[in-house]
Amino acid sequence: MPDLKYTLSEPDEEEKRLVQALTQNAQVPIRGDRVAFGGVRRAKNLRNLLLPGLHALQNAKGWISPGGLNHLAETLRVPAAEAFGVASFYDLFTLEEPAYAGPLHHVCVDPSCGVAGAEARIKALQAQGKAVHEGPCLGQCDRAPAYFVQARSSEPVDMTALDNSKQAFDTSLSGKLLRRFGKVDPSDLRSYLDNGGYRAFETALSIGGAAVISRITEAGLTGRGGAAFPTGVKWNAVAAHEAYEKHIVVNADESEPGTFKDRMILEMDPFALIEAMTIAAVSTGSTKGWIYVRGEYATAERRLQSALNEVQRSGLLGHNIRGTDHSFDIQIRQGAGAYICGEETALFNSIEGFRGEPRSKPPFPTESGLFRSPTIVNNPETLINVLEILEAGVDEFRASGTNDSPGTKLFCVSGDIGTPGLYEAEFGTPLRRLLEAADIPAEEVYAVLLGGAAGRFLNSSAIDMPLSFEGAKAYNATLGSGAVMVFSNRVDLTKVVTRLGKFFKDESCGQCVPCRVGTQRQHEVLLQIGDSTPTRRQRDLLDDLSIVMGDASICGLGHTAASAVQSAIDQGLIWSET
Amino acid sequence: MTEQNISLTIDGQAVTVPKETTILEAARSVGIDIPTLCWAENLTPVNVCRLCVVEADNSKALVPACSRACDAGSNIETNNERVTKNRRMVLELLDSANDLSQSEELQDLMANYEADSSRYSDNLAAHDEPKVEDDLFIRAYDRCVLCYKCVQACGEEAQFTFAIAIANRGFDARVSTEHDIPLPESACVYCGNCIGVCPTNALQFKTEFDLRSAANWRPEDQEVTETICSYCGVGCTLELHTQDNEIVKVTSPADHSVTSGHLCVKGRFGWEYVQAPVYRPPSAIQTDAAVDD
Ligand SMILES: Cc1cc2nc3c(=O)[nH]c(=O)nc-3n(C[C@H](O)[C@H](O)[C@H](O)COP(=O)(O)O)c2cc1C
Ligand code: SF4
Ligand code: SF4
Ligand code: SF4
Ligand code: FES
Ligand code: FES
Numbered sequence: 001m002p003d004l005k006y007t008l009s010e011p012d013e014e015e016k017r018l019v020q021a022l023t024q025n026a027q028v029p030i031r032g033d034r035v036a037f038g039g040v041r042r043a044k045n046l047r048n049l050l051l052p053g054l055h056a057l058q059n060a061k062g063w064i065s066p067g068g069l070n071h072l073a074e075t076l077r078v079p080a081a082e083a084f085g086v087a088s089f090y091d092l093f094t095l096e097e098p099a100y101a102g103p104l105h106h107v108c109v110d111p112s113c114g115v116a117g118a119e120a121r122i123k124a125l126q127a128q129g130k131a132v133h134e135g136p137c138l139g140q141c142d143r144a145p146a147y148f149v150q151a152r153s154s155e156p157v158d159m160t161a162l163d164n165s166k167q168a169f170d171t172s173l174s175g176k177l178l179r180r181f182g183k184v185d186p187s188d189l190r191s192y193l194d195n196g197g198y199r200a201f202e203t204a205l206s207i208g209g210a211a212v213i214s215r216i217t218e219a220g221l222t223g224r225g226g227a228a229f230p231t232g233v234k235w236n237a238v239a240a241h242e243a244y245e246k247h248i249v250v251n252a253d254e255s256e257p258g259t260f261k262d263r264m265i266l267e268m269d270p271f272a273l274i275e276a277m278t279i280a281a282v283s284t285g286s287t288k289g290w291i292y293v294r295g296e297y298a299t300a301e302r303r304l305q306s307a308l309n310e311v312q313r314s315g316l317l318g319h320n321i322r323g324t325d326h327s328f329d330i331q332i333r334q335g336a337g338a339y340i341c342g343e344e345t346a347l348f349n350s351i352e353g354f355r356g357e358p359r360s361k362p363p364f365p366t367e368s369g370l371f372r373s374p375t376i377v378n379n380p381e382t383l384i385n386v387l388e389i390l391e392a393g394v395d396e397f398r399a400s401g402t403n404d405s406p407g408t409k410l411f412c413v414s415g416d417i418g419t420p421g422l423y424e425a426e427f428g429t430p431l432r433r434l435l436e437a438a439d440i441p442a443e444e445v446y447a448v449l450l451g452g453a454a455g456r457f458l459n460s461s462a463i464d465m466p467l468s469f470e471g472a473k474a475y476n477a478t479l480g481s482g483a484v485m486v487f488s489n490r491v492d493l494t495k496v497v498t499r500l501g502k503f504f505k506d507e508s509c510g511q512c513v514p515c516r517v518g519t520q521r522q523h524e525v526l527l528q529i530g531d532s533t534p535t536r537r538q539r540d541l542l543d544d545l546s547i548v549m550g551d552a553s554i555c556g557l558g559h560t561a562a563s564a565v566q567s568a569i570d571q572g573l574i575w576s577e578t
Numbered sequence: 579m580t581e582q583n584i585s586l587t588i589d590g591q592a593v594t595v596p597k598e599t600t601i602l603e604a605a606r607s608v609g610i611d612i613p614t615l616c617w618a619e620n621l622t623p624v625n626v627c628r629l630c631v632v633e634a635d636n637s638k639a640l641v642p643a644c645s646r647a648c649d650a651g652s653n654i655e656t657n658n659e660r661v662t663k664n665r666r667m668v669l670e671l672l673d674s675a676n677d678l679s680q681s682e683e684l685q686d687l688m689a690n691y692e693a694d695s696s697r698y699s700d701n702l703a704a705h706d707e708p709k710v711e712d713d714l715f716i717r718a719y720d721r722c723v724l725c726y727k728c729v730q731a732c733g734e735e736a737q738f739t740f741a742i743a744i745a746n747r748g749f750d751a752r753v754s755t756e757h758d759i760p761l762p763e764s765a766c767v768y769c770g771n772c773i774g775v776c777p778t779n780a781l782q783f784k785t786e787f788d789l790r791s792a793a794n795w796r797p798e799d800q801e802v803t804e805t806i807c808s809y810c811g812v813g814c815t816l817e818l819h820t821q822d823n824e825i826v827k828v829t830s831p832a833d834h835s836v837t838s839g840h841l842c843v844k845g846r847f848g849w850e851y852v853q854a855p856v857y858r859p860p861s862a863i864q865t866d867a868a869v870d871d
Contacts, residue, residue: 004740069756081755084745510747510750513626548663
């Protein structure tokens with residue numbers, strides 16, 4: 001361990017207390033059966049407390065002071081420059097004393113909120129003298145225009161913005177994954193158990209891990225986080241490893257514009273997620289669970305934490321669960337405003353206390369994931385499907401959907417027409433039927449952005465597209481995260497597309513040249529063009545940027561940073577002729 | 579030899595290399611050159627610049643040759659139209675964001691790949707004024723291409739001082755000390771290893787900076803003399819770069835077995851005595867007053 005040098009900035013008493021509270025009880029398991037209780041070795045293994053520590057400092061004062069950061073870094077033996085590099089990576093951390101008093105209001109200006117009056121909301125908040133930050137989609141597109149209040153712990157919070165009691169979800173097309181929504185009390189384990197909770201877990205224990213994984217494979221379950229990777233293959237790969245430590249990571253960093261399904265799962269059905277994780281753990285011999293929740297999901301995090309506490313008390317987590325020889329426990333980690341941390345390897349870095357920069361793959365997470373151990377990363381929706389498969393059986397699961405896309409899917413519908421909300425539909429349901437269920441008249445549809453910012457635009461001729469992986473592919477589109485943003489011709493789509501360009505430039509981690517500079521240049525060209533017709537030179541530049549970002553970037557963010565823009569042009573949705 | 583060999587095809591040539599060999603190493607072993615920027619032989623690849631991308635038939639996107647291990651049976655194209663186009667774009671993007679005028683290698687590459695950055699708006703990534711904070715070296719981040727080499731050299735790959743790291747995100751990302759405090763207040767120990775690895779001259783000796791400012795930097799008139807550092811018993815090889823018979827910078831060869839190109843503050847900067855203007859034998863120094871005059 002090198003001799004690290006820190007500046008002389010001192011923390012105040014409160015900051016000292018917060019850092020001490022963070023570290024004093026933390027146990028640090030290290031490789032092998034040993035547990036490090038003291039010394040530099042212990043401190044070094046505490047680096048994963050950097051992100052929670054930054055949250056604690058930020059929440060207390062509304063910013064992270066040099067003294068506080070210095071003290072936190074020194075306590076965790078993180079070099080000061082690196083701690084600063086990590087803190088400055090995230091949108092929700094402020095490193096200079098804010099000029100305003102009171103909480104910061106983050107207002108979403110992404111597509112669904114943009115068309116629902118984000119600008120008016122910003123003006124109204126500013127008129128009340130409130131500090132406003134214009135930011136990306138907050139995963140509340142069903143109640144656009146959305147905002148999120150980032151308070152200091154010493155100040156009262158304006159709860160109206162956090163009131164999530166009115167949740168819009170619809171099961172008219174299918175009611176499998178959503179069947180516990182509104183029925184099970186998310187704060188009461190008893191209520192979950194009375195509604196069939198932990199039956200799938202019992203099944204998993206009785207049939208054993210290998211059988212669980214083969215059922216998931218037979219059911220044809222694929223990831224719902226965007227990449228549609230076969231879940232059984234992942235689980236198998238991790239089960240096959242003999243590593244001492246294996247992890248189950250839930251990716252609930254949901255930041256894809258237009259997507260809010262995972263937030264609703266966390267808020268309405270947190271026990272289901274915990275049960276499914278436990279099944280993944282006992283089936284693959286993994287002992288550590290992590291749920292990475294988007295930093296802006298305050299209610300979701302609160303409900304999940306309280307659900308987790310209940311399950312831990314009940315003995316359904318922890319050492320030798322229910323008398324078996326399986327041990328598994330779960331920790332929650334909060335993100336801090338960075339879309340890129342939804343990329344699985346960036347997420348590992350974020351948990352470990354490093355900058356949320358994606359790693360180079362291979363190696364893949366199943367080989368070398370969190371803390372370089374074999375790791376399963378899954379999306380919350382993927383995991384609650386596991387409960388369906390184990391409870392209803394493979395045949396019943398495959399009875400919904402299509403042969404290549406079995407089961408049902410959650411769709412997040414938002415935009416400027418109809419009733420926004422979360423809709424569950426069988427794979428293969430025509431887009432038209434989903435829109436009907438959301439009260440969107442087909443003839444009013446001008447454009448649909450499928451799959452969020454990383455997805456592609458469709459024009460009204462795609463209205464009969466079957467909502468399945470293969471159906472979307474036939475239209476050169478992807479279902480992605482299940483975001484369905486629908487726009488009428490009253491919407492200024494050029495503005496929407498330009499805003500998407502800004503989203504990518506703001507969210508690029510900055511690691512690789514094609515994406516760091518390419519997203520910046522793409523946004524500049526879009527601003528330059530505005531509503532006019534692009535010149536040949538401008539059009540060529542957009543195409544060339546699309547090629548280099550798609551071909552030469554490190555991760556999926558860069559790979560998809562031009563796809564919405566390019567598809568809007570290809571579909572004839574923006575600019576008269578190009 | 580217990581090592582397993584694998585075979586693959588690079589630009590139509592059959593190549594057999596030990597497992598875990600990178601595409602870059604394999605290509606160079608048969609005389610095919612691939613340009614690199616963030617790669618260096620004495621550092622672990624970070625594969626961020628993407629200049630070395632090549633086409634592999636088992637990958638949808640292009641792959642970085644500098645870090646990707648060869649796959650058995652794969653077919654690699656290092657120089658086809660798609661690859662060339664992407665490299666040209668990477669170079670254009672770099673040139674649109676940075677002042678690359680002091681990197682001869684990048685200038686040559688831009689000419690070879692016909693990169694034309696005039697079509698971008700003039701928005702340099704870093705308008706930062708050069709940071710001149712001490713007499714030893716300067717940091718001019720408008721030339722910085724964020725290759726991560728200095729961060730690596732300052733951290734786990736050589737110096738273990740961790741004075742600098744990447745801060746901020748996206749286009750605003752910068753190499754920085756904590757809170758961007760001046761280097762003399764930071765953990766920096768002035769080993770100069772960051773200067774040694776910087777490919778764009780963003781980090782340079784103050785001597786070079788001053789000579790350039792005075793329009794008197796003349797590499798063509800410079801000489802390089804190899805010697806062994808006289809400060810301690812390690813025996814680091816030094817390359818003394820001299821112009822008009824004065825030392826203007828000190829480097830060490832990256833492939834040198836003792837230093838791997840890295841030095842300490844004494845070898846890197848402790849040469850002023852060599853060209854001290856007046857030599858006074860110890861007997862001449864009698865009083866403070868005598869020294870001061
Ligand atoms: C820029 C970027 C952002 C991502 N964001 C998320 C996310 O918010 N949630 C998610 O589940 N997957 C996200 N992913 C995909 C993950 O990398 C990963 O594939 C997924 O979590 C795997 O889970 P699944 O197999 O259950 O879908 C993102 C990928 C990229 C490239
Ligand atoms: S593609 Fe973008 S987000 Fe991904 S690693 Fe590169 S710079 Fe970061
Ligand atoms: S001189 Fe040495 S210690 Fe200082 S920043 Fe450079 S590499 Fe780090
Ligand atoms: S200063 Fe030089 S070595 Fe450091 S990242 Fe920038 S270009 Fe690379
Ligand atoms: S919350 Fe505004 S678009 Fe999602
Ligand atoms: S040299 Fe390979 S990515 Fe930079």
